[in-house]
Amino acid sequence: xxxxxxxxxxxxxxxxxxxxxxxxxxxxxxxxxxxxxxxxxxxxxxxxxxxxxxxxxxxxxxxxxxxxxxxxxxxxxxxxxxxxxxxxxxxxxxxxxxxxxxxxxxxxxxxxxxxxxxxxxxxxxxxxxxxxxxxxxxxxxxxxxxxxxxxxxxxxxxxxxxxxxxxxxxxxxxxxxxxxxxxxxxxxxxxxxxxxxxxxxxxxxxxxxxxxxxxxxxxxxxxxxxxxxxxxxxxxxxxxxxxxxxxxxxxxxxxxxxxxxxxxxxxxxxxxxxxxxxxxxxxxxxxxxxxxxxxxxxxxxx
Amino acid sequence: xxxxxxxxxxxxxxxxxxxxxxxxxxxxxxxxxxxxxxxxxxxxxxxxxxxxxxxxxxxxxxxxxxxxxxxxxxxxxxxxxxxxxxxxxxxxxxxxxxxxxxxxxxxxxxxxxxxxxxxxxxxxxxxxxxxxxxxxxxxxxxxxxxxxxxxxxxxxxxxxxxxxxxxxxxxxxxxxxxxxxxxxxxxxxxxxxxxxxxxxxxxxxxxxxxxxxxxxxxxxxxxxxxxxxxxxxxxxxxxxxxxxxxxxxxxxxxxxxxxxxxxxxxxxxxxxxxxxxxxxxxxxxxxxxxxxxxxxxxxxxx
Numbered sequence: 001x002x003x004x005x006x007x008x009x010x011x012x013x014x015x016x017x018x019x020x021x022x023x024x025x026x027x028x029x030x031x032x033x034x035x036x037x038x039x040x041x042x043x044x045x046x047x048x049x050x051x052x053x054x055x056x057x058x059x060x061x062x063x064x065x066x067x068x069x070x071x072x073x074x075x076x077x078x079x080x081x082x083x084x085x086x087x088x089x090x091x092x093x094x095x096x097x098x099x100x101x102x103x104x105x106x107x108x109x110x111x112x113x114x115x116x117x118x119x120x121x122x123x124x125x126x127x128x129x130x131x132x133x134x135x136x137x138x139x140x141x142x143x144x145x146x147x148x149x150x151x152x153x154x155x156x157x158x159x160x161x162x163x164x165x166x167x168x169x170x171x172x173x174x175x176x177x178x179x180x181x182x183x184x185x186x187x188x189x190x191x192x193x194x195x196x197x198x199x200x201x202x203x204x205x206x207x208x209x210x211x212x213x214x215x216x217x218x219x220x221x222x223x224x225x226x227x228x229x230x231x232x233x234x235x236x237x238x239x240x241x242x243x244x245x246x247x248x249x250x251x252x253x254x255x256x257x258x259x260x261x262x263x264x265x266x267x268x269x270x271x272x273x274x275x276x277x278x279x280x281x282x283x284x285x286x287x288x289x290x291x292x293x294x295x296x297x298x299x300x301x302x
Numbered sequence: 303x304x305x306x307x308x309x310x311x312x313x314x315x316x317x318x319x320x321x322x323x324x325x326x327x328x329x330x331x332x333x334x335x336x337x338x339x340x341x342x343x344x345x346x347x348x349x350x351x352x353x354x355x356x357x358x359x360x361x362x363x364x365x366x367x368x369x370x371x372x373x374x375x376x377x378x379x380x381x382x383x384x385x386x387x388x389x390x391x392x393x394x395x396x397x398x399x400x401x402x403x404x405x406x407x408x409x410x411x412x413x414x415x416x417x418x419x420x421x422x423x424x425x426x427x428x429x430x431x432x433x434x435x436x437x438x439x440x441x442x443x444x445x446x447x448x449x450x451x452x453x454x455x456x457x458x459x460x461x462x463x464x465x466x467x468x469x470x471x472x473x474x475x476x477x478x479x480x481x482x483x484x485x486x487x488x489x490x491x492x493x494x495x496x497x498x499x500x501x502x503x504x505x506x507x508x509x510x511x512x513x514x515x516x517x518x519x520x521x522x523x524x525x526x527x528x529x530x531x532x533x534x535x536x537x538x539x540x541x542x543x544x545x546x547x548x549x550x551x552x553x554x555x556x557x558x559x560x561x562x563x564x565x566x567x568x569x570x571x572x573x574x575x576x577x578x579x580x581x582x583x584x585x586x587x588x589x590x591x592x593x594x595x596x597x598x599x600x601x602x603x604x
Binding site: 125146188195196197201225226231238245258278 | 485550554568
C-alpha cells in the first residue's frame, strides 16, 4: 500500500534521482513527480525512470503533493523554498537532504511557518559521483538517515518524515541540527578539505599531470577519492558549516604538527604509538553508508 | 618452463606469502622455499600453500637458491641481510620489496658486495591488511613494481630481477632510489601520516569509540582506510624516508593553511577554485595498484 498519493522531488541529481528510483520501486506513492530547471533534465528523467513525470512547472509539480523533498545544493535551498512555498498543499510534509543542518533548518523553518510542515533530514549516502545519471534505487538501503527535529517541529510531521526515509530503505536516527553539524564537520567535511589539500599539495609538488602520480597505489586513491566530488556543492557545504569545521581543522592541525615533530626528531617509538592509536580507532569505526562491508546498526542518538 | 630452479622467500607476510603463491601458481621455479622465524609460521605456510616448504633454518632455505627475496619490514632488512649472506650461492640474485629504497639499497649493496647480486625492488601492492593470511596469488597482477638500479647494479642481475617481477604479473618500471623515495613520500607515506592524524583528531574530538563515529560515511572510511595498517611497519617506513616526507608535509601544511584561511574568511569563490583544482587533478590520477578500476599502463621512468 502506498505511503501517500504524491511525492514531489525538487532537484533530480544523485540524491533526488535516487529518491525517485527508490520511491517508485518501493511503491511509496501513487505518483512520483520531479521538478527540474532544465528541459534536458525532463528528457533524462523520462529516460532513466527516476520519476513518473518531470516538469519545469512548479505549480503542476507541487499541486496536491503529500511529501515534498528539496534535493538541491545547500546554497540553492533557500531560493528553492521560496519558489516552492506558494504551491504547497496545507499539511504537506517538506523534507530535505542537505548535509549541513543548523543554518538550513533555521532558514526552512522560517520559510514554512505554518500550513506545510518542515522536517530536516540528511541521508548519509552518496559518492564522489554526482548528477542524475549516478542515481541508484538502492542508494539508501542499509544507510543511515539523520533527521533533525527542533522544538518547532510538528510531531505528526516528524513521524511522517521518519516513515518516508525508512520507506526508502534508510535507518533513521534523530538528533539536533547542531549535533549533526558538529559530527559531520569531523567525519565528512574536514576529511573533504584534507583530501583536497592533499591532492593539491601532491599534484603541485610532483607536477600536476606528472607521470609520477601514476605510481599512486590504492592508499592514495582511497585517501583522496572524495576530493573528486563536485567543487561548487562542496564549497557551499564547507562555508555553511565553517564554525564546526574550523574547530575540527585546528584539532587536526595540532595532531599533524605532533606527528611531524616526531618525524623531525626521528622519534620512532612516539610515532609508533600515534599510528597504533589511529589504527585501533580506525578499526573500531563502523560505516553508516550503503555498501559498506562493515555496516552495523547505530544506536539512536538524541 | 620455470625461470629458475629455486626461489627462497625470506619472510612470509602479505608480500612474501603473495610472492610464494604467485611463484607456485605461475611455476616460476622448480621449488619455492620460505625462511621464517617462528615455528607456527612453518605450519601456517604449509596450510596456506605459500611455499613448497618453509623452514627456520637459513642454511637449508638458502642452499642453491637462484633468487632470494627479502620480504621483511624496513627496520629488519639489514639484520636479515647479514643472516642470509653466508648461505648465498655465487651469482644468486637478491631482491627485496621495501617501500623505501635509498637507505635500503645503500645498506644492501654494502651487504652483498660481490658474489650475490642485489637489485632493489618495490612492488606497489598491498593493503591495510598484513600477515600471511592476507596473501593472494594475484596481488601483483596488473600492479606496478618499481626496480631501482644504481651505477653498481649488475646488468645481468637487473634483467633477471625484471624477469622475476614480471613473472609474478607486475609491470616493471625502473627509476633511481632517490626518485622512488621522493614519489612515494608524496603518494604513499604522507597520505598515511595524514590519514592517521585525521583519525586521531576526529576520534579524540568526538571521543574515541563514540557512537558519533558511527555516522562516518564512505568518505571518512576511504580517507582513513590506510590508517588501519600495521603501526610498527609504517613508523619504520616513515622514519626511513623522513627527509622527503617532511618536505611533502610542509607543502601539505601550506595548502591546508591556505584553504583554512579561505574558510575563516568565508571566501566561497576561493575555496571553490581550490576544490576545483583538486577535483580535476584527482580525476587525472591513475592507480598503479592491482584491482584498481582505472588501471592504465604507466610510461617507463628513469
